[in-house]
Amino acid sequence: MKIINTDAIDEAQINMLINVRIKAVNQKDIDSVMYNYASDVASFDAVEPLQYSGSDTIRKRLEAWFASFLGFPCYEMSDLKITAANDLAFYFSLNHIVANKTNGGKLDMWWRETVCYRRINGMWLITYVHSSVPFNMHSGKASLYLKPTVIMRVNPYGYSS
Amino acid sequence: MKIINTDAIDEAQINMLINVRIKAVNQKDIDSVMYNYASDVASFDAVEPLQYSGSDTIRKRLEAWFASFLGFPCYEMSDLKITAANDLAFYFSLNHIVANKTNGGKLDMWWRETVCYRRINGMWLITYVHSSVPFNMHSGKASLYLKPTVIMRVNPYGYSS
Numbered sequence: 001m002k003i004i005n006t007d008a009i010d011e012a013q014i015n016m017l018i019n020v021r022i023k024a025v026n027q028k029d030i031d032s033v034m035y036n037y038a039s040d041v042a043s044f045d046a047v048e049p050l051q052y053s054g055s056d057t058i059r060k061r062l063e064a065w066f067a068s069f070l071g072f073p074c075y076e077m078s079d080l081k082i083t084a085a086n087d088l089a090f091y092f093s094l095n096h097i098v099a100n101k102t103n104g105g106k107l108d109m110w111w112r113e114t115v116c117y118r119r120i121n122g123m124w125l126i127t128y129v130h131s132s133v134p135f136n137m138h139s140g141k142a143s144l145y146l147k148p149t150v151i152m153r154v155n156p157y158g159y160s161s
Numbered sequence: 162m163k164i165i166n167t168d169a170i171d172e173a174q175i176n177m178l179i180n181v182r183i184k185a186v187n188q189k190d191i192d193s194v195m196y197n198y199a200s201d202v203a204s205f206d207a208v209e210p211l212q213y214s215g216s217d218t219i220r221k222r223l224e225a226w227f228a229s230f231l232g233f234p235c236y237e238m239s240d241l242k243i244t245a246a247n248d249l250a251f252y253f254s255l256n257h258i259v260a261n262k263t264n265g266g267k268l269d270m271w272w273r274e275t276v277c278y279r280r281i282n283g284m285w286l287i288t289y290v291h292s293s294v295p296f297n298m299h300s301g302k303a304s305l306y307l308k309p310t311v312i313m314r315v316n317p318y319g320y321s322s
Binding site: 042049086087089094116132136144147 | 209
């Protein structure tokens with residue numbers, strides 16, 4: 001008899017999907033990024049509006065985002081915590097993008113991400129995404145320049161750096 | 162033989178906990194609000210910093226928030242989506258607070274919330290919270306005055322209004 005921790009296997013599967021997505025963002029490979037979004041995914045995005053839904057909208061936003069970068073961005077994730085149980089999983093992470101922009105500016109931003117997955121017909125699909133930066137209570141401004149105190153990097157090729 | 166949809170029972174349990182918490186926020190009853198936070202809960206809060214952890218910090222922030230209200234606030238939730246499977250659950254919602262402030266101002270704000278629970282020794286505990294407002298890409302300001310297009314209210318006493 002073998003006792004198998006299926007939760008650990010599921011968490012490893014989610015980890016693999018995340019690593020594929022990190023690589024895909026770095027390569028501006030939209031089809032790979034979009035691969036496992038549910039078509040009716042619900043999104044709380046870092047920028048307005050308050051909420052929206054549908055993978056079509058996410059794809060359009062992603063296309064516009066990628067088009068605003070001069071060349072390829074440097075995208076990484078830190079502080080990744082994955083939880084899985086049966087056909088449900090979620091992760092929390094801090095994400096970081098550095099990119100030169102076509103308008104001459106430079107993007108260097110950390111944000112928080114929560115992603116929830118359901119396993120549907122054996123395939124893990126993203127059903128909810130929540131991305132955000134906090135705001136400063138006194139200025140009312142979005143806090144676009146915060147950094148984690150310690151960066152615990154998720155390596156895009158699946159091993160620890 | 163009875164076939165029981167335990168996921169539906171779990172979702173009903175989470176729904177009950179949410180209703181208890183809505184009532185507790187309206188009554189500024191901190192102990193009831195804090196009742197089912199895990200002591201090492203991780204938080205992405207609507208206001209700075211980028212992240213923090215621990216129910217002690219959440220309690221202190223909540224105390225300061227409640228103390229800033231003149232009298233009782235009017236707190237409600239909309240667009241609640243609960244997903245539960247075995248010992249894991251999460252919900253996404255839009256939350257709304259209206260309150261007169263001790264500094265003379267008025268607070269009337271919607272924000273997005275994602276909460277993840279684990280069932281530990283039979284008790285549902287909040288292990289992750291992600292609260293945020295989006296920001297406006299052009300002004301860099303937090304979007305504090307957005308509203309849902311349709312409000313699908315969660316009633317604090319457990320029935321539909």
